[in-house]
Amino acid sequence: MKFVSSKKYPPELRERAVRMVAEVRDQHESEWAAIGAVADLLGVGTAETVRKWVRQDQVDAGARPGTSRRS
Template identity: 60%
Template sequence: MAGSTSKRYPAELKARAVRMVAERPADETEWAAIKRIAPLLGVGTPETLRKWVRQAEIDSGSREGVTTAESEQVRRLKREVAELKRANSILKAASAFFAAELDRPSV
């Protein structure tokens, strides 16, 4: 995944950044807080932090969307399906090979 930030930023940093946005002063908008906090914590762009905030809202149930756990399960199942398809094609090829061997007249 080219845009994935899971490798670049530790989970603790993400959680802290999201918490700081949630605990912003009452007179500060969410976007203003995001723009202020992102550079403080060394987050590349405010948009990255905004996405973390949105995902945290989804994960907590306060916003509609696909949770992190659901996304991981889908990724895991897709990998498993791909692996099973590869194994199935190998078995089909082996089956065709052995069927051809059985059909050959013995000399």
């Protein structure tokens, strides 16, 4: 069974989380540790949610292959 969360996070929180991960990355031993710390600080349900936001931002910026949300 696949769990689908109905919790919606505002775009401002997503953008802040992505910025924070970039800012604190060098203070942690891995990107995953930084993502987890940011998720905890901002009260996001799981670190995986923040990881997805970071990856999508990388795609949107052209730093990672994938489908961009930007037009």
